[in-house]
Amino acid sequence: MVRRCDVNRWLWAGLVLVGCQAARSPVAPNAFAVGQVVAATTEPGLEDALRAGIASALTERSALAESGTAAVDIAVLTAVTQATSVSQAGQSFAARLQISVRVGDRTRQFSSERNYTVIDAVQGEAARKAAFEALAGALARDSVDWLLASQKSSND
Numbered sequence: 001m002v003r004r005c006d007v008n009r010w011l012w013a014g015l016v017l018v019g020c021q022a023a024r025s026p027v028a029p030n031a032f033a034v035g036q037v038v039a040a041t042t043e044p045g046l047e048d049a050l051r052a053g054i055a056s057a058l059t060e061r062s063a064l065a066e067s068g069t070a071a072v073d074i075a076v077l078t079a080v081t082q083a084t085s086v087s088q089a090g091q092s093f094a095a096r097l098q099i100s101v102r103v104g105d106r107t108r109q110f111s112s113e114r115n116y117t118v119i120d121a122v123q124g125e126a127a128r129k130a131a132f133e134a135l136a137g138a139l140a141r142d143s144v145d146w147l148l149a150s151q152k153s154s155n156d
Contacts, residue, residue, distance in 0.1 A: 030151040031063050032103065032144075035071030041079040049133045050074050050099065053140030061144055072147065073102045077109065081128060090119040095131040101143045108146055110139045 034055050039047045054072055058064035078098040085092045098111035116131045118124035 031065035031069045033071050035073040037074045039076035043079045049136035053137040057140045057144040075100045090117045097135040
């Protein structure tokens with residue numbers, strides 16, 4: 001003979017299990033993996049900054065997959081700095097980064113520019129590196145926005 005208390009426990013356990021399954025967030029249908037990052041530039045750490053930036057941007061949007069999905073490939077088209085002004089406080093530069101993002105047969109170019117000031121050679125190297133890391137992160141976020149928006153419009 002089954003006691004009524006045991007039946008209630010099994011009923012509650014089943015309801016909790018079904019509720020947990022129903023509340024689970026779905027896997028993103030538009031998942032991407034980080035592909036190749038190619039940079040024919042002497043800017044140190046730029047490839048790593050782009051790779052980390054695209055992985056971070058995909059993770060923020062719940063669209064990062066390990067494998068088995070479309071790979072996001074990035075090519076650095078331009079990574080240059082140019083002196084813009086000189087003053088007693090130091091010399092100002094503009095860092096410009098232009099990348100090409102490719103997923104499957106879709107390709108798009110992104111570019112941005114950031115200013116930084118150099119007081120001495122040691123600080124200047126760190127400021128240039130920080131400028132390119134910030135540019136890589138910003139362009140990676142723009143790229144992911146484009147990927148997800150274009151994927152959504154092609155699914156509609």
